Amino acid sequence: MIETKGIKIEGVLQTALEQIQNNKTPTLVSITEKINKVDILSFFHKGKKLAKERSFWSNADQNVCFVGIGNAYTIKAEKNPYNIVKKEWSKLMERTILDNKYTYANTGPIAIGGFPFDEEKETCELWDGFEGSQFRIPEYMLTVDEHGCFLTINIWLDQQSDIENLAAILYDESSQLLDSAFIESENNQIVFEHEVNPHEWKNLVREVTNYIETYPVEKIVLARELQVELRNPCNITDVLHQLLTNQPNSYVFAWETDVACFIGASPERLVHVKDNQILSTCLAGTAPRGETSEEDIRIGQALLNDEKNREEHQIVVNMIRDSLQSCARNVDIPDVPIIYPLQNLQHLFTPVRAEIRFGCTLLEVVKKLHPTPALSGFPQKESLNFLRKHEKLERGWYGAPIGWFDSNFNGEFAVAIRSGLIKREKASLFAGCGIVKDSNPDMEYEETKIKFTPMLEALGG
Ligand SMILES: C=C(O[C@H]1C=CC=C(C(=O)O)[C@@H]1O)C(=O)O
Numbered sequence: 001m002i003e004t005k006g007i008k009i010e011g012v013l014q015t016a017l018e019q020i021q022n023n024k025t026p027t028l029v030s031i032t033e034k035i036n037k038v039d040i041l042s043f044f045h046k047g048k049k050l051a052k053e054r055s056f057w058s059n060a061d062q063n064v065c066f067v068g069i070g071n072a073y074t075i076k077a078e079k080n081p082y083n084i085v086k087k088e089w090s091k092l093m094e095r096t097i098l099d100n101k102y103t104y105a106n107t108g109p110i111a112i113g114g115f116p117f118d119e120e121k122e123t124c125e126l127w128d129g130f131e132g133s134q135f136r137i138p139e140y141m142l143t144v145d146e147h148g149c150f151l152t153i154n155i156w157l158d159q160q161s162d163i164e165n166l167a168a169i170l171y172d173e174s175s176q177l178l179d180s181a182f183i184e185s186e187n188n189q190i191v192f193e194h195e196v197n198p199h200e201w202k203n204l205v206r207e208v209t210n211y212i213e214t215y216p217v218e219k220i221v222l223a224r225e226l227q228v229e230l231r232n233p234c235n236i237t238d239v240l241h242q243l244l245t246n247q248p249n250s251y252v253f254a255w256e257t258d259v260a261c262f263i264g265a266s267p268e269r270l271v272h273v274k275d276n277q278i279l280s281t282c283l284a285g286t287a288p289r290g291e292t293s294e295e296d297i298r299i300g301q302a303l304l305n306d307e308k309n310r311e312e313h314q315i316v317v318n319m320i321r322d323s324l325q326s327c328a329r330n331v332d333i334p335d336v337p338i339i340y341p342l343q344n345l346q347h348l349f350t351p352v353r354a355e356i357r358f359g360c361t362l363l364e365v366v367k368k369l370h371p372t373p374a375l376s377g378f379p380q381k382e383s384l385n386f387l388r389k390h391e392k393l394e395r396g397w398y399g400a401p402i403g404w405f406d407s408n409f410n411g412e413f414a415v416a417i418r419s420g421l422i423k424r425e426k427a428s429l430f431a432g433c434g435i436v437k438d439s440n441p442d443m444e445y446e447e448t449k450i451k452f453t454p455m456l457e458a459l460g461g
């Protein structure tokens with residue numbers, strides 16, 4: 001068992017309680033300690049035994065990873081979520097009591113969560129529990145980054161809190177989570193797959209190409225759903241394990257409620273902010289990988305020269321450049337895309353660098369960028385209106401910003417694609433593609449098929 005007694009929980013809580021009793025306001029207390037190396041998946045898996053909701057995030061380079069267990073505080077917002085989340089977080093951080101010597105690492109109170117794809121849409125039954133935008137500060141959060149391994153414990157304290165009892169629970173639960181004893185991890189197995197209305201979907205692609213000819217719209221991104229059933233209730237730890245192992249260059253995320261888990265491996269960074277530097281990504285335009293390296297290079301070259309895919313991509317580049325103007329300076333975007341290789345497919349990719357403007361935060365940038373034309377289309381308003389009217393799919397958190405931020409609004413959001421919503425032995429997987437004037441329904445259908453593969457493989461398909 002890894003020592004946790006270095007975390008002087010009781011002393012910190014006692015001091016915090018005195019402060020709370022003086023101010024007569026309950027608040028969040030956040031305690032961070034550096035710990036010995038812990039296996040991230042073992043920590044995640046053991047959260048299940050404590051019957052707590054789990055959160056997981058790994059960036060595409062796999063050098064920043066968070067595993068959250070439980071929920072010390074939640075911020076929820078349905079209308080105007082970007083402003084409300086920012087306001088509530090700032091208010092909470094002003095009165096949070098911190099005990100953290102490791103602020104150079106990604107530690108302390110960190111909010112993990114997401115926004116819906118379309119905040120105007122009512123939450124449907126499928127997405128029960130994912131209403132509006134939600135961010136949680138885990139009770140126990142493991143950070144693994146270039147500085148090492150850290151455990152942050154977040155606790156909500158009020159004047160009546162029984163410190164001795166609380167400290168005992170925190171010791172006991174954190175020891176269970178950090179216990180590195182072997183975890184038996186069952187593999188998942190898909191026993192049934194159902195493509196939802198394929199003919200209707202292809203007809204809608206045709207409708208969109210006609211629409212683009214008639215109306216001032218250049219691109220609309222259509223998504224579809226694939227439903228699968230597993231032999232047994234899904235082992236989420238194993239899905240994460242598969243995604244981390246088999247999907248390089250991808251953000252791996254999971255956000256669990258008491259009845260469902262939204263999980264995926266997305267190649268698409270929406271935005272990263274650290275010390276006022278912004279990184280964003282234009283990712284659109286897709287081709288399969290080749291069987292041999294010669295074929296792979298040939299397909300990549302053809303993708304770079306393909307007019308239809310270049311158009312799909314350029315629309316994203318233009319929109320991101322324009323949208324950043326109000327919240328960023330010195331926006332630097334190369335003129336031509338390069339290839340971004342993934343396990344099952346390759347994309348056109350253009351990196352974006354900028355500096356955040358004074359007074360703006362990560363959340364303003366997210367608000368400006370979402371949804372990019374890689375997920376809705378262009379122009380944004382017209383394409384969203386089309387989707388609201390014609391797309392049968394309930395996107396929920398699919399295709400929306402998912403990620404984290406710290407007390408200073410440093411953080412990162414990915415676009416939640418290559419993802420699925422899992423409920424016990426059932427899962428709904430989602431994949432979309434950008435329809436432009438030259439799109440062919442069968443080819444777009446094939447493209448979405450490949451985009452399902454990462455999740456299908458991870459579920460044991
Ligand atoms: C909407 C998805 O992918 C987007 C991101 C990259 C490439 C895309 C494309 O080539 O169509 C899509 O715009 C998805 O994977 O569900």
Ligand SMILES: [Mg+2]
Nearest residue numbers: 285286433434
């Ligand atoms: Mg495409």
